[in-house]
Amino acid sequence: MSCEEIKTIIPAYIKHTATEAEILKVEEHLCVCNECREYLGQTMDRPGITEKKEESLPEIPATKNSHLLEYIMIATGLAILLFFLLLLLKH
Ligand SMILES: [Zn+2]
Incomplete structure (x- = not known):
């Protein structure tokens, strides 16, 4: 060969x-x-x-964390928006 x-x-x-x-x-x-x-x-x-499984594994929690951060930011934004809407409705 x-x-x-x-x-x-x-x-x-x-x-x-x-x-x-x-x-x-x-x-x-x-x-x-x-x-x-x-x-x-x-x-x-x-x-x-x-497929390097050792390298791809730590990436999964990292992306999960960044998604979690995005959700928290969106949720906080919505809460603030709702708060201001309620203030406007009270007036
Ligand atoms: Zn050879």
Whole structure:
């Protein structure tokens, strides 16, 4: 198996969509080929190809917090608006 062939399988290998035969070929080749090991490392570092669950998890509470802040601001705004409306109606 040539390096070029291995490099075409590597994306599937990372996404766990490669067949068992392909996985074996890649792993056998990676044992003897530094270049493809580096290629695998670079491909795995590229965002979008692999789902980095460790990185996406802290983002969820952050967005939830910002949404919560928005709701609080909107609710406060509405409360102030209602307060002024009531004042106007009393006059
Ligand atoms: Zn190689």
